[in-house]
Amino acid sequence: MSIIDLTSMAEPEGEQQDKINEILKTLKEDIPNDCYQCGKCTSGCEAFILLELEPHKVMALSKSGFIDELLNSDVIWTCVTCLKCKERCPQDLAPVDVIFALKNIAVASGKQIDTGISNMLQSVLGSGYIQQPKEVVDKDNKAVTRDSLGLPSLPAPKEIQKLQQVLMKAATETLG
Amino acid sequence: MDKIGLYLGCLIPTEQYAYEMALREVLPDLGIELVDVEGVACCGAPLRHINLSLTMYLSARNMAIFEKEGLDILAPCPYCHQALSEAKHVMENNPALKAKINSNLETEGLTYKGTIKHYHVLDLLHDVIGIDNIKEHVEEPLDANIAAHYGCHLIRPNDIPRPDDSENPQKLETLLKTIGAKSDYYKEKLDCCGAHIMVNESESALTKTGQKLQAVEEQGFDALTTLCPWGHRMFDAKQEDAAKVVGGSIDVPVLYYLQLLGIAMGKDQNTLGLTLNLSPTDKLSFIEEEI
Numbered sequence: 364m365s366i367i368d369l370t371s372m373a374e375p376e377g378e379q380q381d382k383i384n385e386i387l388k389t390l391k392e393d394i395p396n397d398c399y400q401c402g403k404c405t406s407g408c409e410a411f412i413l414l415e416l417e418p419h420k421v422m423a424l425s426k427s428g429f430i431d432e433l434l435n436s437d438v439i440w441t442c443v444t445c446l447k448c449k450e451r452c453p454q455d456l457a458p459v460d461v462i463f464a465l466k467n468i469a470v471a472s473g474k475q476i477d478t479g480i481s482n483m484l485q486s487v488l489g490s491g492y493i494q495q496p497k498e499v500v501d502k503d504n505k506a507v508t509r510d511s512l513g514l515p516s517l518p519a520p521k522e523i524q525k526l527q528q529v530l531m532k533a534a535t536e537t538l539g
Numbered sequence: 540m541d542k543i544g545l546y547l548g549c550l551i552p553t554e555q556y557a558y559e560m561a562l563r564e565v566l567p568d569l570g571i572e573l574v575d576v577e578g579v580a581c582c583g584a585p586l587r588h589i590n591l592s593l594t595m596y597l598s599a600r601n602m603a604i605f606e607k608e609g610l611d612i613l614a615p616c617p618y619c620h621q622a623l624s625e626a627k628h629v630m631e632n633n634p635a636l637k638a639k640i641n642s643n644l645e646t647e648g649l650t651y652k653g654t655i656k657h658y659h660v661l662d663l664l665h666d667v668i669g670i671d672n673i674k675e676h677v678e679e680p681l682d683a684n685i686a687a688h689y690g691c692h693l694i695r696p697n698d699i700p701r702p703d704d705s706e707n708p709q710k711l712e713t714l715l716k717t718i719g720a721k722s723d724y725y726k727e728k729l730d731c732c733g734a735h736i737m738v739n740e741s742e743s744a745l746t747k748t749g750q751k752l753q754a755v756e757e758q759g760f761d762a763l764t765t766l767c768p769w770g771h772r773m774f775d776a777k778q779e780d781a782a783k784v785v786g787g788s789i790d791v792p793v794l795y796y797l798q799l800l801g802i803a804m805g806k807d808q809n810t811l812g813l814t815l816n817l818s819p820t821d822k823l824s825f826i827e828e829e830i
Binding site: 386389390391409410413414440441442443444445446447449450455457463464466467470471476477479480481483484487491492493494495496497499500501502503507509512514515517518519520521522525526528529530532533534536 | 549550552553554556559560563575576577578579580581585586587588589590591592593595596597600625629632633636639643644646647691692695696697698705706729730731733735736738739740743744746747812814815816817
């Protein structure tokens, strides 16, 4: 079912719209009100052909307040963040940032997200990095590590608990 | 400039070791002393999906640590570089937000003032070290036509300072010419590598990787060069997987620009991490057979 089909049954949600605007304000980005649906974002969208992401429709739906439909659609997770939509918008809008804001709201409202993404958060909270140094194989299939390559050890936060604590606090704060 | 703080982010120091080896090997010869700084962590960009405040905090935190050391930053990962640029830009234009972030930084004994600069390898080489200086270090010019891949986050968005033009970047081509190579234009130059959705939409991600590599191959390039660990991982380590997804075989050598520069400077090829490139780099005449 496409997003457009879903909206035929929906009521606009003003409160959710405010949340998007709150996030966009942080970036001093404009809310989608000025979008006149030229479709330039979609024509250059790197996720359009493969994954049917149509940023101009995301803008239209956000503007009209159909936020739950967007939050419940996988389409917001198909953005490759190439940033071409933001670059090329004749109205200086940023569909990519609207999509990021929608993802943030989806996460905050407890929607299930891909474990690959939640694992990165867990890892940063635990160690400061999205992953720990890996053993990789070289051309001859030989396993190597930072150590065996003579690279210095990875710098790490001195007090990880403190970082964890601040991140948990920051996550609940609006920045606007 | 002589000293610069090295900020590697997550992907380079946890698996893209060739990039780190090449930059540690090459940049000091060009007069740049790299300083490792303790206490840094992720730039926050990968957490932007989850919560923008986390991204802003982590970027500000890293900049505050380098600022405390009195060092400008070299961020060789475009994704990190863009996160730092955006956090810096947002805090410059929003004092209330800067104050909020600073009150959190205090918990970790840090403050962000905004007095330091950050660079990527691209602008460090092209604008700071300079083309003439690099030219003087070239001992073995490379005879090859090499496709340039910048990485989306390195050049966009242009409302914050980026190291090169968003629609027609040319610095990498200039750097390739400086080491004797040719770098023809190809229309897929600004196409995305797909890395960003590798975690949740791997088949589509690999399709993007494969399509760009096929375009590079069909247009007769000898190799593809990158400035981004995310793009490099897709084009190099995932090349075989990408070939399977798009059908047919792909045989494109993929090298970090700093590896190419090191080769042209006549460096011992063992020191440039070339054995870690999984793409068929041995096809290239200037790659030594036994390294």
